[in-house]
Amino acid sequence: MPEVTAASLDPRRRRLIDNACVAYERGNFGYVVDATTEILNTTPGCLPARRLQRAAQRRRPRGGFGSGLTRILDGILFHRFLSVARRKQPARLLVQAEAMLAKDPESTTALEILAEAARGLGLPDTRVFALEAIRELEPANQVNLLAL
Numbered sequence: 001m002p003e004v005t006a007a008s009l010d011p012r013r014r015r016l017i018d019n020a021c022v023a024y025e026r027g028n029f030g031y032v033v034d035a036t037t038e039i040l041n042t043t044p045g046c047l048p049a050r051r052l053q054r055a056a057q058r059r060r061p062r063g064g065f066g067s068g069l070t071r072i073l074d075g076i077l078f079h080r081f082l083s084v085a086r087r088k089q090p091a092r093l094l095v096q097a098e099a100m101l102a103k104d105p106e107s108t109t110a111l112e113i114l115a116e117a118a119r120g121l122g123l124p125d126t127r128v129f130a131l132e133a134i135r136e137l138e139p140a141n142q143v144n145l146l147a148l
Contacts, residue, residue, distance in 0.1 A: 047126055
């Protein structure tokens with residue numbers, strides 16, 4: 001699966017990403033997340049849409065209830081899920097990572113899953129994007145720095 005630029009998207013998707021950029025500038029982060037999710041569902045290798053989605057997810061307000069418990073459970077599920085799906089189902093890993101990031105954009109576990117899925121799908125720029133996001137959150141993470 002190749003990486004896709006915003007310019008190579010079909011006109012409808014290109015218009016959608018342009019509208020998402022305008023919505024981001026206006027602070028309508030919910031629309032940005034919805035629009036980029038639609039783009040990524042059909043074109044998972046569109047890194048510009050993924051970058052825009054991540055920026056909107058981080059700026060969008062979310063509830064704080066249960067975030068610590070969510071991170072613990074995500075960590076436990078990560079190792080179990082990753083061992084099963086690592087090489088056989090990278091597309092499933094990608095869907096799982098996106099769902100986890102929708103709940104908690106600061107989840108390094110979800111970003112690790114995203115990096116692993118990108119590796120399995122042959123999306124090197126997306127993998128680097130995920131590893132750089134982990135570096136922002138955990139600058140002293142030696143394993144991540146080596147992977148990066």
